[in-house]
Amino acid sequence: MNIRIATDHDREDIKRIYSSAFPKGEREIVTKLAVELLSEKTIPKTISLIAEVDDVVVGHIAFSPVRIDDSDHCRAYILAPLAVQADCQRRRIGSMLIEYGLRQLSVAEINIVFVYGDPKYYGRFGFDAETARNYIAPCELQYPFGWQAVVLKECSGRGAPSTITCVRSLCDPELW
């Protein structure tokens, strides 16, 4: 398996993956997010990664920067979205995309990475709800237990809860 940076040319493959991985009703909004993040201009940059097997795109993940209000010294990202083509799941492709992305962010000295998803899955990679407890998600959460974070590099927090601000593509309350 090969992991590389996604480009605009991967748009159709990304749509195909999300259509196969998510049920109707959910797939539209998540696909829109994955595609929009390809052209989201941010500093630091938004990272979209593609997993390929035999030159066929089989997985996608994105990490976009988030701002922790009143905490400029603490650098953070959020993992969203993630999908592996339906007939390629359970071959560790999702795991490898997450691990690869977290390694890149670690090298870039990012302090903390957030995710909103199933704790049973993301717990495998060190994400937990306790770490995210003091950070207020950008929108009201339908499943508060899914709000998690992993610390890559310690940064001293204020102790008081801080609000997270995310990129434009993620600011749709329907995603949360």
Ligand SMILES: CC(C)(COP(=O)(O)OP(=O)(O)OC[C@H]1O[C@@H](n2cnc3c(N)ncnc32)[C@H](O)[C@@H]1OP(=O)(O)O)[C@@H](O)C(=O)NCCC(=O)NCCS
């Ligand atoms: C979630 C997803 C990305 C995992 O990718 P993958 O390549 O299949 O995952 P891996 O092979 O690395 O890991 C598979 C393991 O994760 C578990 N798993 C997969 N999805 C899970 C979920 N939603 N909750 C809990 N466990 C999950 C599997 O049971 C499997 O466990 P096992 O190896 O002990 O049997 C993929 O299943 C997918 O695209 N699902 C639909 C979209 C989705 O839910 N995306 C995540 C949004 S939060």
